Amino acid sequence: MxxxxxxxxxxxxxxxxxxxxxxxxxxxxxxxxxxxxxxxxxxxxxxxxxxxxxxxxxxxxxxxxxxxxxxxxxxxxxxxxxxxxxxxxxxxxxxxxxxxxxFGWSLYFEKLNSCVDIYIGQNSYTREPIDMSKIDDYLTxxxxxxxxxxxxxxxxxxxxxxxxxxxxxxxxxxxxxxxxxxxxxxxxxxxxxxxxxxxxxxxxxxxxxxxxxxxxxxxxxxxxxxxxxxxxxxxxxxxxxxxxxxxxITSYIPLYEDKELMSTLKTPMFLEPRATGMFVKKECE
Missing domain, CATH: 3.40.720.10 (Alkaline Phosphatase, subunit A)
Known part of the structure; x- marks a missing residue:
């Protein structure tokens, strides 16, 4: 629905x-x-x-x-x-x-060249803690x-x-x-x-x-x-x-397994599985 x-x-x-x-x-x-x-x-x-x-x-x-x-x-x-x-x-x-x-749980910050789970202050991929003061200007x-x-x-x-x-x-x-x-x-x-x-x-x-x-x-x-x-x-x-x-959920599409798609992206997918965000490489636009 x-x-x-x-x-x-x-x-x-x-x-x-x-x-x-x-x-x-x-x-x-x-x-x-x-x-x-x-x-x-x-x-x-x-x-x-x-x-x-x-x-x-x-x-x-x-x-x-x-x-x-x-x-x-x-x-x-x-x-x-x-x-x-x-x-x-x-x-x-x-x-x-x-x-x-x-917009989502995991947000990409170019300043860090990484995605951050902003609710809990950690790197979305490594799970390492993030110094949130570095991105305070974006959370105003x-x-x-x-x-x-x-x-x-x-x-x-x-x-x-x-x-x-x-x-x-x-x-x-x-x-x-x-x-x-x-x-x-x-x-x-x-x-x-x-x-x-x-x-x-x-x-x-x-x-x-x-x-x-x-x-x-x-x-x-x-x-x-x-x-x-x-x-x-x-x-x-x-x-x-x-x-x-x-x-x-009744079905799931593992987009990250699509190597051709992933090769066009500047960063791993972010935001959330329900509404995924993607940064496409300039040469692939």
């Missing part, structure tokens, strides 16, 4: 609506149902991005009575490429991919929550290397720790906005598949932790979206 971004009801429009709520102007269309809820003046507004938890894995792994399925308000689209780095960068910045330019987009007119907090995995933010930031090493942090932030006596990114269930689904026991277990855990957070929080709006969805 072909799905294209709908720029009136996408993850980008979610961020634009949240940006508007915390006093950051955006000319991108807002989502009325979310805007109306935000106008109820909650003490705590928590946005949680659950990586990869689109409608397919949600419906495959949770009953209709679960808190995450029972509270679905809208089906939205992602951006293109619908990859974690590209989609979350649009979520962080409330800008189109063509603006922030971080601002997060919208850094410009918040109300107190803003961020909760990110401890492996994330590139995201710079002026918010009060907390890092976590497990899902349980992430939700423990959220519970503590809620207790702070002030009106606030919280942005949280969870790398699951995407990581588990990539390894085992969207309908595997491992995926079902991690999604059930996320649902349970979300329910506990909701039950223990007062005067709090919790907003949940994925950055993109995920389905199991």
């Amino acid at each position: 072909e799905v294209k971004p709908d720029w009136k009801i996408s993850i980008l429009n979610v961020s634009a609506t949240l940006a508007d709520y915390i006093g950051v102007k955006s000319n991108i269309a807002k989502i009325d149902i979310l805007k109306n809820e935000l106008n109820k003046n909650y003490k705590n507004v928590i946005y949680i991005c659950m990586d990869g938890l689109g409608m397919f894995p949600l419906e495959q792994n949770l009953p209709k009575s679960s808190i995450l399925r029972e509270n679905v308000k809208k089906t939205i689209t992602s951006v293109f490429p619908s990859t974690t780095t590209n989609a979350t960068s649009s979520l962080y910045s409330a800008t189109y991919p063509s603006h922030h330019g971080l 987009f601002e997060t919208y929550f850094s410009k918040s007119k109300i107190p803003a907090y961020t909760v990110f995995p401890d492996f994330m290397k590139y995201l710079q933010t002026s918010t009060k930031n907390y890092n976590f090493a497990s899902l349980e720790e992430a939700f423990d942090v959220l519970k503590e932030i809620v207790k702070i006596n002030e009106k606030k906005f919280v942005y949280c990114y969870l790398p699951e269930p995407d990581a588990t689904m990539h390894n085992y598949g969207t309908t595997s026991k491992e995926a079902k277990d991690i999604i059930k855990t996320i649902n349970k932790l979300t329910e506990e957070l909701a039950n223990q929080s007062t005067d709090t709006l919790i907003i949940v979206t994925p950055d993109h969805g995920q389905t199991d």
